[in-house]
Amino acid sequence: xxxxxxxxxxxxxxxxxxxxxxxxxxxxxxxxxxxxxxxxxxxxxxxxxxxxxxxxxxxxxxxxxxxxxxxxxxxxxxxxxxxxxxxxxxxxxxxxxxxxxxxxxxxxxxxxxxxxxxxxxxxxxxxxxxxxxxxxxxxxxxxxxxxxxxxxxxxxxxxxxxxxxxxxxxxxxxxxxxxxxxxxxxxxxxxxxxxx
Numbered sequence: 001x002x003x004x005x006x007x008x009x010x011x012x013x014x015x016x017x018x019x020x021x022x023x024x025x026x027x028x029x030x031x032x033x034x035x036x037x038x039x040x041x042x043x044x045x046x047x048x049x050x051x052x053x054x055x056x057x058x059x060x061x062x063x064x065x066x067x068x069x070x071x072x073x074x075x076x077x078x079x080x081x082x083x084x085x086x087x088x089x090x091x092x093x094x095x096x097x098x099x100x101x102x103x104x105x106x107x108x109x110x111x112x113x114x115x116x117x118x119x120x121x122x123x124x125x126x127x128x129x130x131x132x133x134x135x136x137x138x139x140x141x142x143x144x145x146x147x148x149x150x151x152x153x154x155x156x157x158x159x160x161x162x163x164x165x166x167x168x169x170x171x172x173x174x175x176x177x178x179x180x181x182x183x184x185x186x187x188x189x190x191x192x193x194x195x196x
Contacts, residue, residue: 012180014173014177018169018170022169022170025162025165025166026166032159032162034151034155036151037154047150050150050153051153054137054157057157057160058134061134061167064164064167064168064171065128065132068127068167068171069128075117075178078178081185082185085113089107089110089188091192095196096191096196102191106188109184110185110188112180112181113181113184114181116180116181116184117177117178119173120174120177120178120181123170123174127170131163131166131167131170133163134163135156135163137152137153137156
């Protein structure tokens, strides 16, 4: 029962979950010892493999940014729907003027929907601007080569993976907010469409 309540609260307030999870992940970025830490047979992992994994983390970053840009379009479309929804409130007010509870309920749902869309936009923009960080290999370690370069790759790969997790959390939370906004708008639309 407790687990189900937690899931419901996470679905209603995805921004709180995002904050908690990203806070933990940020602490891992600064304290990581790299992907090679505690691995056996390190000699079997060559530098080319590490270079490829490092490049993969940068490709994932680009893909997440593309998803966020697509999300901006979704927010824009949703705002257009919300602007049209004010007419729905007028229709509901005309239909249910005797039942003020319904009018106020749909008004609150409308405001909640707009709030979710604002959060969706904020998370998308934050992901594109504030979280546009990549951890790069030091030129000094490239020049040295050997174990220093392997260790630098190990740490930077882990840092980029954690940074990508944070980016993914922002994109996912933004989608959750858009979903919640659409649910609220759909309920408002149902009240407006009731043939009374």
